[in-house]
Amino acid sequence: MIYLDNAATTKPCREAVDAVMNACAEFGNPSSLHRLGLGAEKIIKNAKKSVADLMGAAPENIYFTSGGTEANNMAIFGAARASRKKHIITTKIEHPSVLEPFRRLEREGFFVDYIGVDAQGTVNLDELYKRLDSDAALVSMMHVNDETGTVQPVEEVRQIIKERAPDALFHIDAVQSYAKLPLQVKKLGADLISVSAHKINALKGCGALYIGQGRIEPLIIGGGQQKNMRSGTENVTGIAAFGAAARVHKADNRERIAELRKRLKDGIFERIPDVKYNGGESFSPYVLNVSFLGIKAEILLHSLEARRIYVSTVSACSSNKPMPSHVLSAMGCTPKEIEGAIRMSFDNTLAEPDIELALCALCDEVAKIRKYMR
Amino acid sequence: MREVVLVKYGEIILKGGNRPVFERVLMKNIKNALRNIAEINISIAQATIYIEAEQEKLDAVCERLLKVFGIVSVTRAGVCEKNIESIKNAVCEYCGADLKPGMSFKVEAKRSDKRFPLDSIQIAQTVGAELHDSNPGLIVDVHKPQVVVRVEVRDTAAYVYSTLNKRAGQGGMPTGTGNRATLLLSGGIDSPVAGHMIAKRGVEIDAVNFFSFPYTSDRAKEKVIELASILARYTSKVNLYVVPFTEIQLEIRDKCPEEHMTLIMRRFMMRIAERVAVKNKSAALITGESVGQVASQTIAALNVTNTVCKMPVLRPVIGMDKNEIVDRARRIGTFETSILPYEDCCTVFTPKHPTTQPRLAAIEKSESALDVEQLIERAMEGIEKIEVYPD
Numbered sequence: 025m026i027y028l029d030n031a032a033t034t035k036p037c038r039e040a041v042d043a044v045m046n047a048c049a050e051f052g053n054p055s056s057l058h059r060l061g062l063g064a065e066k067i068i069k070n071a072k073k074s075v076a077d078l079m080g081a082a083p084e085n086i087y088f089t090s091g092g093t094e095a096n097n098m099a100i101f102g103a104a105r106a107s108r109k110k111h112i113i114t115t116k117i118e119h120p121s122v123l124e125p126f127r128r129l130e131r132e133g134f135f136v137d138y139i140g141v142d143a144q145g146t147v148n149l150d151e152l153y154k155r156l157d158s159d160a161a162l163v164s165m166m167h168v169n170d171e172t173g174t175v176q177p178v179e180e181v182r183q184i185i186k187e188r189a190p191d192a193l194f195h196i197d198a199v200q201s202y203a204k205l206p207l208q209v210k211k212l213g214a215d216l217i218s219v220s221a222h223k224i225n226a227l228k229g230c231g232a233l234y235i236g237q238g239r240i241e242p243l244i245i246g247g248g249q250q251k252n253m254r255s256g257t258e259n260v261t262g263i264a265a266f267g268a269a270a271r272v273h274k275a276d277n278r279e280r281i282a283e284l285r286k287r288l289k290d291g292i293f294e295r296i297p298d299v300k301y302n303g304g305e306s307f308s309p310y311v312l313n314v315s316f317l318g319i320k321a322e323i324l325l326h327s328l329e330a331r332r333i334y335v336s337t338v339s340a341c342s343s344n345k346p347m348p349s350h351v352l353s354a355m356g357c358t359p360k361e362i363e364g365a366i367r368m369s370f371d372n373t374l375a376e377p378d379i380e381l382a383l384c385a386l387c388d389e390v391a392k393i394r395k396y397m398r
Numbered sequence: 399m400r401e402v403v404l405v406k407y408g409e410i411i412l413k414g415g416n417r418p419v420f421e422r423v424l425m426k427n428i429k430n431a432l433r434n435i436a437e438i439n440i441s442i443a444q445a446t447i448y449i450e451a452e453q454e455k456l457d458a459v460c461e462r463l464l465k466v467f468g469i470v471s472v473t474r475a476g477v478c479e480k481n482i483e484s485i486k487n488a489v490c491e492y493c494g495a496d497l498k499p500g501m502s503f504k505v506e507a508k509r510s511d512k513r514f515p516l517d518s519i520q521i522a523q524t525v526g527a528e529l530h531d532s533n534p535g536l537i538v539d540v541h542k543p544q545v546v547v548r549v550e551v552r553d554t555a556a557y558v559y560s561t562l563n564k565r566a567g568q569g570g571m572p573t574g575t576g577n578r579a580t581l582l583l584s585g586g587i588d589s590p591v592a593g594h595m596i597a598k599r600g601v602e603i604d605a606v607n608f609f610s611f612p613y614t615s616d617r618a619k620e621k622v623i624e625l626a627s628i629l630a631r632y633t634s635k636v637n638l639y640v641v642p643f644t645e646i647q648l649e650i651r652d653k654c655p656e657e658h659m660t661l662i663m664r665r666f667m668m669r670i671a672e673r674v675a676v677k678n679k680s681a682a683l684i685t686g687e688s689v690g691q692v693a694s695q696t697i698a699a700l701n702v703t704n705t706v707c708k709m710p711v712l713r714p715v716i717g718m719d720k721n722e723i724v725d726r727a728r729r730i731g732t733f734e735t736s737i738l739p740y741e742d743c744c745t746v747f748t749p750k751h752p753t754t755q756p757r758l759a760a761i762e763k764s765e766s767a768l769d770v771e772q773l774i775e776r777a778m779e780g781i782e783k784i785e786v787y788p789d
Binding site: 322323324326327329330396 | 611614648
């Protein structure tokens with residue numbers, strides 16, 4: 025099996041699975057006063073430290089959620105509702121778990137700006153500069169785009185916010201960059217950062233929100249766990265796995281993965297005619313998006329699947345809706361380019377022979393499908 | 399009060415000398431359908447089937463019976479002793495609560511035990527008077543009442559119920575009384591409805607699906623299995639034959655004119671379905687075709703696809719509009735599954751301008767570029783059989 029869909033989800037690593045087993049044995053409720061509760065609390069404390077370390081944050085700024093979607097919802101609704109200001113800003117290429125909260129807030133009376141991107145998928149900073157003013161309560165932006173891997177200039181965005189709207193909170197959706205790019209809270213200068221466990225070889229159903237400066241309203245209220253910011257008994261097994269996976273990822277070799285990506289990309293451009301790279305010069309080594317013109321990506325996906333090679337058409341979360349990618353549309357891609365777009369996403373376990381096999385399969389299958397498509 | 403479920407069956411009664419055969423099959427189907435739901439006591443008398451089960455299982459029993467073909471109505475009834483005082487009390491207790499002031503009603507009584515001291519009319523009058531007295535505001539209307547309260551005095555007990563307890567069943571004939579037919583089941587809206595309509599006439603259903611991986615995905619196949627399993631809720635089991643169809647589609651795409659593609663594909667489907675049918679002792683094919691719905695379903699096109707098989711092709715939705723078919727799909731519960739987005743084999747290999755008025759000779763000529771027999775044989779060899787049961 026050659027799994028090239030790591031931006032959708034990753035295989036849980038050995039360490040994460042062991043941590044789950046251990047946490048199942050320590051089954052207490054972390055809020056219980058007895059020693060079983062303490063055992064569970066300790067697991068969370070350790071995991072929190074590992075998750076925080078990997079982004080250069082202090083553990084007390086980490087709040088566990090049910091995943092990236094909840095972290096994004098919590099950041100956006102939390103920041104918007106805690107502010108008296110009614111202007112919030114995001115981009116056109118965000119994940120639905122950001123775009124939908126913005127649309128909801130828009131219906132509730134907020135004034136929303138959706139900033140556009142250029143052909144490489146990079147956010148238009150001039151537009152952002154113009155739109156931002158001291159009325160803004162929140163700017164939300166992804167670090168790495170899930171469909172194309174384009175890296176956004178978040179540090180420059182931070183500068184613009186400082187200059188134009190020093191009071192606005194800055195939220196970064198770092199689901200695709202956490203544990204994959206060198207990510208330091210201080211350097212990013214974000215107030216809120218969303219991350220997800222299952223994208224870094226831990227389990228589905230767990231994520232976290234980093235909350236630095238600035239107050240936000242909790243999204244889920246109840247028993248007051250996690251300092252009242254996120255009620256609900258903690259998902260101890262998921263959190264334990266998250267911590268373990270974060271520790272493992274510290275040793276990631278990004279240069280090697282960048283090399284694999286380059287090999288695959290160069291190979292595609294050398295061996296297959298009529299292809300287009302969808303992305304920028306500033307990219308995550310973990311994602312590669314290419315359009316094979318004249319084919320339907322879904323058919324290519326299934327032919328590769330028959331060879332046990334797994335890729336994606338658009339971000340897995342939205343591929344059950346038969347609508348064109350909003351990301352590629354915003355980048356100005358033609359319908360034909362969007363129809364033929366495939367995302368290949370990497371992780372540590374891949375090696376050069378996998379890439380060579382994937383390349384051969386792509387050559388064969390693309391040629392075969394093109395023969396039958398008009 | 400003890401409760402019982404009364405099952406009435408319609409058309410079977412007209413079967414004359416064969417009636418006991420049909421009744422036996424229906425009883426067997428009911429037992430099968432309820433096997434995993436409850437321990438039941440089942441008996442039959444005077445064109446009514448009586449089912450007893452634990453009180454808390456009765457809802458589930460009724461739900462399940464509503465999907466059994468051959469049943470016209472399912473009614474829950476109270477059971478009481480055969481004396482007029484018990485009957486009066488039972489009616490007031492069991493039916494009284496449902497009768498609201500302002501409703502019009504009448505009481506009908508049936509007495510199959512002629513030794514019972516009161517005759518039907520006297521029972522009705524006595525019970526009606528009692529109900530009227532104990533439920534102020536009820537209006538007696540013997541011509542067009544909103545609610546009919548029924549009292550049946552049978553051999554062992556008396557049964558009381560009102561028409562408010564009565565629910566309409568599927569009707570039709572018991573599955574297994576009408577041969578076997580093979581349904582061409584796509585992932586769409588029409589074919590499951592067609593299958594249900596024929597199954598309702600007592601026919602056992604096999605299904606054939608044409609699978610074009612990688613042009614359709616495993617999810618599309620899952621969807622077809624799901625549809626078969628919804629049909630199986632009514633028939634208790636559907637044998638699904640999944641035919642590998644990619645090679646045939648690619649060959650057609652390669653060697654035949656584009657505008658004839660769909661019709662030639664349909665002809666292959668009919669031929670293969672007929673062979674599957676013959677092999678499994680099926681006597682007819684069923685399709686979800688409806689005149690003029692798409693290019694391959696004009697009467698001229700149906701002529702072209704019909705000529706390749708000798709078996710009768712049943713097309714129960716042939717004269718229905720799309721919205722009528724959709725209504726039925728919703729009623730039988732297949733609609734939500736049918737509209738899942740996974741592409742089925744019809745959508746990828748669709749010509750831009752398909753022929754709507756094809757001539758048979760022209761299609762046959764186009765088709766002659768293919769080794770039809772060999773393609774069919776290879777597809778037949780790759781068939782996967784899946785036995786599908788209700789979830």
